[in-house]
Amino acid sequence: MPELPEVEVTRLSFVGEITGAKVVSVCMGKALRWPLGCSVVQLAGRTVRAVRRRGKYLLIDLDQGLLLVHLGMSGSLSFARHLPPVGVHDHFEMATSRGTLRLNDPRRFGAVVYAESEDAPEARKLLAKLGMEPLSDSFDVKHFHTELKRRKTAIKQVLLAGDIVVGVGNIYASEALFMAGIRPTLSAAKLSRPRAAQLHAAIRDVLARAVAKGGSTLRDFSSTNGERGYFQLEAMVYGREGQACRVCGTPIRAIRQGQRSTFYCPNCQKT
Numbered sequence: 001m002p003e004l005p006e007v008e009v010t011r012l013s014f015v016g017e018i019t020g021a022k023v024v025s026v027c028m029g030k031a032l033r034w035p036l037g038c039s040v041v042q043l044a045g046r047t048v049r050a051v052r053r054r055g056k057y058l059l060i061d062l063d064q065g066l067l068l069v070h071l072g073m074s075g076s077l078s079f080a081r082h083l084p085p086v087g088v089h090d091h092f093e094m095a096t097s098r099g100t101l102r103l104n105d106p107r108r109f110g111a112v113v114y115a116e117s118e119d120a121p122e123a124r125k126l127l128a129k130l131g132m133e134p135l136s137d138s139f140d141v142k143h144f145h146t147e148l149k150r151r152k153t154a155i156k157q158v159l160l161a162g163d164i165v166v167g168v169g170n171i172y173a174s175e176a177l178f179m180a181g182i183r184p185t186l187s188a189a190k191l192s193r194p195r196a197a198q199l200h201a202a203i204r205d206v207l208a209r210a211v212a213k214g215g216s217t218l219r220d221f222s223s224t225n226g227e228r229g230y231f232q233l234e235a236m237v238y239g240r241e242g243q244a245c246r247v248c249g250t251p252i253r254a255i256r257q258g259q260r261s262t263f264y265c266p267n268c269q270k271t
Helices: 004-018 121-127 141-148 155-161 170-180 193-212
Strands: 023-028 048-054 057-062 066-070 076-080 090-096 099-104 111-115 253-257 260-264
Touching (some): 004 076, 004 099, 141 193
Antiparallel strands (some): 048 057
């Protein structure tokens, strides 16, 4: 599943080209997770003003309204002047004066939703409960610690929930917890202020490095111009079960938490 770094890499790969473009036409394929919410004819003639990100949602601002795009489990976007013929897994296409934006999603868990504004019910339903943006100034360490103290659940699960801090997916939660020296099964409420500050810094560092590396390509992720991500090549624990810890040499362990694999070093992350 594309996580925050992959979505940000996707945004950066086409925002400069599409900003200012006029929408020529929009076509929908098979039904996605949620309906578009308007007639495709209504979008023709509108201008793309900006492309932002909120968590794992891309927000394409138009001169009237916006499109909220989610890549789901297997979705990817392409943007180019000329694209190959539409394939069986291409379910959304927006032709503009500067190129065509296309969503390919084999599993169809992604979505493209139109809303008149971020305050519209359609947008609030998707965005209102999202936590702090980890790469923005709004990610306040004091508030982060205060919220953690209210949760008795394992810290890894709290990070994945996304209602305190958004976008720390499975790969990056494992990596940030390793960097902060925190056992993934530790109750979030037991983190002291200094340890919460360490985790806060680790989350920002891991996600920023992942964006710089183009995200993680575990299966088929690539940016809109086809470039793959390489963060997974420098992972300290994720996907390295049984291999020696890069810091202490102890074999990396893997456990299951909430149907997801968690990787950690039992020596570097004792508590």
